[in-house]
Amino acid sequence: MNTVPIHQQEVICALATPSGVGAIGVIRVSGLGAIALVNSVFKGKNLEKAESHTVHFGTINAGEEIIDEVLATVFKTPRSFTKEDSVEISCHGSDYIIRQILKLLITKGARIARPGEFTQRAFLNGQFDLVQAEAVADLIAADSQASHKTALNQLRGGFSKKLASLRTELIHFASMIELELDFGEEDVEFAQRDDLRRLIEALLATIQPLISSFDFGNAIKEGVPVAIIGSPNVGKSTLLNALLNEEKAIVTAIAGTTRDVIEDTIVLDGLKFRFIDTAGIRETTDVVESIGIERSKAAMDKADIVIFLFDGAATLAENKALAALLPGKKDLVFVLNKTDINPSLASELAGDALDIIPISAHTQQNLSALTGKLVSLVHGQAAGDTVVTNLRHYEHLVKTSASLTDVLNGLALGVTGDFLAQDIRLALHHLGEITGTIVTDDLLDNIFSKFCIGK
The missing domain is CATH 3.40.50.300 (P-loop containing nucleotide triphosphate hydrolases)
Structure with a gap:
């Protein structure tokens, strides 16, 4: 059974290029049935039979009236930005033409996309994690070589790989301690405390430079x-x-x-x-x-x-x-x-x-x-290749560091596994909030509402 929420299956459309008169305008259309919807107003090659990643010349028609001569680029699931069927319509950059095409698409069943909805769908469909999704907005806003390089590194997963590695190692020990709790009456230790201490110290040594890089990144x-x-x-x-x-x-x-x-x-x-x-x-x-x-x-x-x-x-x-x-x-x-x-x-x-x-x-x-x-x-402030530029990431890294420090303090005091497990779970939670492994609808709405409508 299809478990994708209904609002994510809807066909959405929006202008992906800046508004205002220009040589061309690009209208992005995505969702379940997007290709068939565009094909119903496109006169030229049958887009439903076209190969993915192909471009076709034709006209957009409202009945017998030609609105514009266009190029339609077809992207078929899962080989598109959103991992959905998508079409990009390149038309002349007249505000009137763009409005007429969008109006026609809406009459055929599409709706105007919300800010950042294309990128949000890409994230929800597993195209990339939340750090990379946020890097899309940073890349668009980049106005210097340094900000471009930093955003591109995050978009390509540089920061995400570091966090994923940290989280994987921590999950292993968390599972061992959770296993101990299941055998609490037998007084067994599946997670060696010295190994856990060394791991936590190594994680803190990795996280601290990331935290310190925020001032430079910002x-x-x-x-x-x-x-x-x-x-x-x-x-x-x-x-x-x-x-x-x-x-x-x-x-x-x-x-x-x-x-x-x-x-x-x-x-x-x-x-x-x-x-x-x-x-x-x-x-x-x-x-x-x-x-x-x-x-x-x-x-x-x-x-x-x-x-x-x-x-x-x-x-x-x-x-x-x-x-x-x-x-x-x-x-x-x-x-x-x-x-x-x-x-x-x-x-x-x-x-x-x-x-x-x-x-x-x-x-x-x-x-x-x-x-x-x-x-x-x-x-001279640069601490390495990976730089934290996002306040949300910085806040969760600080909280992760605090939870890991609590684990170290707990090990020094010889606290029981249930207290250690609680602090490790907190650290895992904050790392997961950065990458979107753990996420809420409110968080997603807040992040993607800051994007432009066509992205």
Whole structure:
């Protein structure tokens, strides 16, 4: 008997390309009877008799009226993205044409797909696990080489393989301890405690780098926030403009010109950086400037990297005082500006213990040294090939680590097998929630609702 839920058998359709006028639009159709449904409005080759992965020229007709000349690409189960019968209709990119074709498909029995429903069906039909399904959205949203590489690695199962290996080893010991519980009155040990301890330690040694990689992974995905901090008139806005190669911020000789946080992004060596130009930090009675200064301090707190820009000994001292207030985990970069005006500044400050990068934001002299430093700081955070970029994955890895630590503590205290089994089951549960081995409808709805409708 077919146990597939009715809503998963329905034929769904949606525009898979961006809306708006373009050369072509691609309409995706999938579900039980999708090929027959499209064939009923397609004039050309009989699509039901066509081989999978073949493309056919014809027209989409509403009765005797031709809506458009199209290419219909046939994918037959299970050799499609959703593992269902699917057709992709490539038509001209007119909004009117696309609306008419979708309307015609709906009159024939299809319905408009929900956000992410094609990918959700692919997951439910075993095309890939939940980590890989989420990587589809990340791959679509990738806007730098690093984010593309990370998403592609997850889509191809890099992260999933690590988790599957961890889970398989843990399941073996869990089954042994569960077996002990069945023979509780006979006082037997099927799971050797020393072997279990070594396994848990090995699992924690694998999980911890994944947890630690989240800050780096999140920076890759969202962009590394870099705050440009300094006293008024040291050239922060000029530096931002030089980095972006455009006049983003207003530059004048008047101190306090920048009164709010100005932000923009740039890709350096495949990594996306979010540069934040801030108001110069000083004592002021100007209400608007004061608000800007408070926002500058907030940006400094949130940034992963803080560039302290100065133009002499006095402004360097001010920056050192600000840096002393920041948490130790931040990467701090001290940059001496205006070397074009006073070339001797760098040699005058050479005795300072700080690693100072001398530049001229105005002439862009030595700017490559600064950008190279920023890239090296980010690459220095990388812990390995597998990087965690998803907050949901990070949270469950932290919970898995906590449960495994409880197992180790239980072994040290000599607790009974039933308590060990409970903590191991919790660890298995959290690993299963990441990959979708253990999943709820609410979780799936929450994940896939964030996808675009045609994906």
